[in-house]
Amino acid sequence: MLSLTHPETQNPWLGxxxxxxxERFSQRHQAEEAIWTSHVWVEKMHCAACSGRxxxxxxxxxxxxxxxxxxxxxxxxxxxxxxxxxxxxxxQNFNAIGYPALPVTEYHALTDRTREQRMMLWRLVVAVFCxxxxxxxxxxxxxxxxxxxxxxxxxxxxxxxxxxxLPVMLFSAxxxxxxxxxxxxxxxxxxxxxxxLGIVVAFVMSTLAxxxxxxxxxxxxxxxxxxxxxxxxxxxxxxxxxxRNRTAGALENMMRRIPNAVQKKSDDGQWVQxxxxxxxxxxxLLVLPGEVFAADGDIMVGATSADESMLxxxxxPVIKHQGDRVIAGSGNLTAMVEMRVEQVGAGTQYHAxxxxxxxxxxxxxxxxxxxxxLAQPFLWFVLLAALFAVIFWWTTDPVKAVMAxxxxxxxxxxxxxxxATPAAMLASAGTFAKGGVLIRRLQAIxxxxxxxxxxxxxxxxxxxxxLHVQQATLNTEAHHLPIYDVLASLTQxxxxxVSKALHQFALTQGGQVGLVLNEFEEIVGGGLQANISxxxxxxxxxxxxxxxxxxxxxxxxxxxxxxxxxxxxxMQLACFDLVEEMKANxxxxxxxLISQGLxxxxxxxxxxxxVLRLASQLGIPVALGLQKAEDKLQRVxxxxxxxxxxxxxxxxxxxxxxxxxxxxxxxxxxxVPLTQAQADMVILGNDLSVLxxxxxxxxxxxxxxxxxxxxxxxxxxxxxxxxxxxxxxxWLAGLGMASSSLLVLVNALRLTHWQKGQV
Amino acid sequence: xxxxxxxxxxxVMLVFVILGGLWWAIQxxxxxxxxxxxxxxxxxx
Numbered sequence: 037m038l039s040l041t042h043p044e045t046q047n048p049w050l051g052x053x054x055x056x057x058x059e060r061f062s063q064r065h066q067a068e069e070a071i072w073t074s075h076v077w078v079e080k081m082h083c084a085a086c087s088g089r090x091x092x093x094x095x096x097x098x099x100x101x102x103x104x105x106x107x108x109x110x111x112x113x114x115x116x117x118x119x120x121x122x123x124x125x126x127x128q129n130f131n132a133i134g135y136p137a138l139p140v141t142e143y144h145a146l147t148d149r150t151r152e153q154r155m156m157l158w159r160l161v162v163a164v165f166c167x168x169x170x171x172x173x174x175x176x177x178x179x180x181x182x183x184x185x186x187x188x189x190x191x192x193x194x195x196x197x198x199x200x201x202l203p204v205m206l207f208s209a210x211x212x213x214x215x216x217x218x219x220x221x222x223x224x225x226x227x228x229x230x231x232x233l234g235i236v237v238a239f240v241m242s243t244l245a246x247x248x249x250x251x252x253x254x255x256x257x258x259x260x261x262x263x264x265x266x267x268x269x270x271x272x273x274x275x276x277x278x279x280r281n282r283t284a285g286a287l288e289n290m291m292r293r294i295p296n297a298v299q300k301k302s303d304d305g306q307w308v309q310x311x312x313x314x315x316x317x318x319x320x321l322l323v324l325p326g327e328v329f330a331a332d333g334d335i336m337v338g339a340t341s342a343d344e345s346m347l348x349x350x351x352x353p354v355i356k357h358q359g360d361r362v363i364a365g366s367g368n369l370t371a372m373v374e375m376r377v378e379q380v381g382a383g384t385q386y387h388a389x390x391x392x393x394x395x396x397x398x399x400x401x402x403x404x405x406x407x408x409x410l411a412q413p414f415l416w417f418v419l420l421a422a423l424f425a426v427i428f429w430w431t432t433d434p435v436k437a438v439m440a441x442x443x444x445x446x447x448x449x450x451x452x453x454x455x456a457t458p459a460a461m462l463a464s465a466g467t468f469a470k471g472g473v474l475i476r477r478l479q480a481i482x483x484x485x486x487x488x489x490x491x492x493x494x495x496x497x498x499x500x501x502x503l504h505v506q507q508a509t510l511n512t513e514a515h516h517l518p519i520y521d522v523l524a525s526l527t528q529x530x531x532x533x534v535s536k537a538l539h540q541f542a543l544t545q546g547g548q549v550g551l552v553l554n555e556f557e558e559i560v561g562g563g564l565q566a567n568i569s570x571x572x573x574x575x576x577x578x579x580x581x582x583x584x585x586x587x588x589x590x591x592x593x594x595x596x597x598x599x600x601x602x603x604x605x606x607m608q609l610a611c612f613d614l615v616e617e618m619k620a621n622x623x624x625x626x627x628x629l630i631s632q633g634l635x636x637x638x639x640x641x642x643x644x645x646x647v648l649r650l651a652s653q654l655g656i657p658v659a660l661g662l663q664k665a666e667d668k669l670q671r672v673x674x675x676x677x678x679x680x681x682x683x684x685x686x687x688x689x690x691x692x693x694x695x696x697x698x699x700x701x702x703x704x705x706x707x708v709p710l711t712q713a714q715a716d717m718v719i720l721g722n723d724l725s726v727l728x729x730x731x732x733x734x735x736x737x738x739x740x741x742x743x744x745x746x747x748x749x750x751x752x753x754x755x756x757x758x759x760x761x762x763x764x765x766x767w768l769a770g771l772g773m774a775s776s777s778l779l780v781l782v783n784a785l786r787l788t789h790w791q792k793g794q795v
Numbered sequence: 796x797x798x799x800x801x802x803x804x805x806x807v808m809l810v811f812v813i814l815g816g817l818w819w820a821i822q823x824x825x826x827x828x829x830x831x832x833x834x835x836x837x838x839x840x
Contacts, residue, residue: 150824154821158822169806169807189796
């Protein structure tokens with residue numbers, strides 16, 4: 037490691053040590069001031085062995101509290117203490133161990149991705165093109181009779197093949213060679229070591245046979261096998277890069293949504309262009325149709341509709357009037373508006389969403405951890421097997437001995453094994469994200485596939501958290517009064533769900549806002565009161581609320597609805613019955629889940645009567661009302677003791693302990709503030725029917741992971757003995773290695789198709 | 796068959812020329828988006 041004593045002369049990363057700079061790729065810990073979480077992008081991290089090495093090396097640094105590297109997404113999450121270390125220190129460390137890192141800001145991720153992809157394609161094209169030419173010169177020697185071609189011609193074709201193999205060795209194969217060199221210098225065994233060893237040995241043998249034939253290495257060349265092997269390896273890497281771009285693409289797309297520059301109203305009223313990173317709370321921004329809102333804020337001038345599907349799962353455009361809140365990352369669809377910025381950067385819902393996805397992609401599922409642990413012993417086994425092959429054949433035939441060893445090295449390239457789990461899980465996570473389901477931990481996929489019992493919360497999960505006015509009973513003596521105007525004006529200032537429902541109702545009944553309210557007051561647990569002076573109204577003091585608050589006579593004992601009274605003095609003007617409504621698709625979703633053989637239970641804190649009514653409506657066999665959080669917890673724990681795998685579906689906020697206790701939890705609904713949601717998965721939007729296909733897709737994911745692991749294991753178990761016995765020519769070993777990796781990746785690609793609502 | 800002694804070196808040289816062309820194609824992003832370019836002519840701008 038480089039010394040940090042004179043960083044000002046050596047460290048190119050010093051610029052990152054200013055807080056405003058590291059804030060661009062880091063988030064502050066919620067409780068601890070000095071603790072930060074940063075995401076960096078490591079281009080050269082290809083395999084489980086690399087990520088393990090990075091984690092090991094960085095964890096030893098003072099002030100670095102946690103390192104989570106994911107080879108599949110090429111991201112590393114670092115938790116660090118700003119009072120003890122600085123970004124430049126660990127960026128320097130990345131350089132020192134041979135894995136240069138870049139901060140994950142949207143700009144870098146984009147250009148590096150394109151550059152990496154082009155470079156990989158170029159290496160592949162060179163290798164494949166040269167391979168085809170080498171094949172052409174190799175083919176005649178395979179098919180012709182012994183004296184058909186003159187020795188001079190054979191020699192010329194060998195020279196030509198050697199010349200065409202040079203670019204493959206010196207350029208196309210460099211990623212494998214340099215990675216192998218780096219890991220050997222670190223005295224570690226990376227996955228590229230056996231591969232590189234095989235390539236180099238084959239090239240050296242062939243070169244000797246070309247220019248100095250006749251000694252123990254004979255005169256047989258392997259340029260065709262060599263170029264073919266490198267080509268196959270590169271095809272594997274190329275598909276890997278493509279797949280990664282596709283699955284991690286969901287995340288990248290989100291991060292790229294915020295525009296780089298915005299139009300801001302300057303002090304003299306002119307529109308000026310500023311960088312999105314310079315937006316402050318209180319700025320007035322001009323947003324044209326087709327642009328993306330760069331910050332959370334309120335519409336000041338104009339009205340438009342916004343596409344919020346990516347953030348809330350709401351597929352319909354949302355109408356935005358003056359004063360309405362627009363959210364960062366949503367798209368402005370129809371008209372030019374001016375907005376006032378209320379929330380920027382880390383405080384926005386958009387930012388919370390991006391963080392959620394970023395942390396999910398660096399999280400390692402249990403199965404992947406197993407692959408990491410097995411990587412090192414496996415590599416040693418490969419080298420020993422190759423050595424065994426050399427010793428076994430050396431006395432009979434040195435050429436065969438060396439080529440058998442090369443075949444062992446090549447055939448066991450453990451890419452398939454290390455890709456099996458992350459490729460499948462990331463593919464699914466990316467697909468879910470596109471469909472409006474966010475995954476906080478990749479383990480959730482595994483847990484989800486084992487679920488047999490689902491516990492639902494009621495309000496906000498099965499029913500809409502919004503209330504609806506079922507019935508309005510107006511006092512016949514008060515029909516001359518503008519009751520709906522009073523109702524609309526009174527409820528306008530309150531954010532209580534009941535007030536919102538009544539306000540909406542009053543407006544649909546032709547009520548107008550605009551009456552003057554005096555001494556308006558909202559009494560918690562009671563209702564609203566104010567003084568309104570209208571002609572023909574007996575008393576100006578108006579109350580709206582429950583029976584006790586208004587002093588009204590309770591009209592009925594119907595426990596299913598909630599009654600709200602509007603009083604003027606002692607005179608009852610009106611009574612409204614409000615009900616919770618079931619969400620659309622709930623009935624269908626529950627039926628499907630039951631028909632899948634899942635045990636459904638409903639636990640609610642609400643009164644018993646409405647809970648039972650809902651349960652019988654939906655056909656839920658077990659339903660309990662008046663459940664406090666600890667009752668729910670006890671119930672879930674009892675189920676778990678009976679050996680059930682419990683999925684808790686709730687609003688993600690109120691049931692903290694239950695959510696923590698359940699095997700897996702899902703938060704429902706667009707109203708959930710993502711920063712606070714503790715659930716493993718978040719279903720954006722209100723559609724419960726996603727759940728059925730979600731469980732099915734998780735099962736399919738785990739099935740594919742297992743399929744991949746079994747395939748990789750079987751392939752290696754079969755390939756190694758064949759290679760040792762010398763029955764596997766080097767080119768066939770290369771083909772086997774590449775196709776086993778490709779099979780794993782293509783198998784994972786099957787997971788990118790997910791039909792919401794279909795099993 | 797003596798012509799092969801000229802043709803083989805020529806072919807090898809040709810390979811490097813063609814690779815040069817491919818290098819240009821990749822670096823100018825000719826392979827970046829294979830779907831959109833084909834349908835672009837059908838879209839109105």
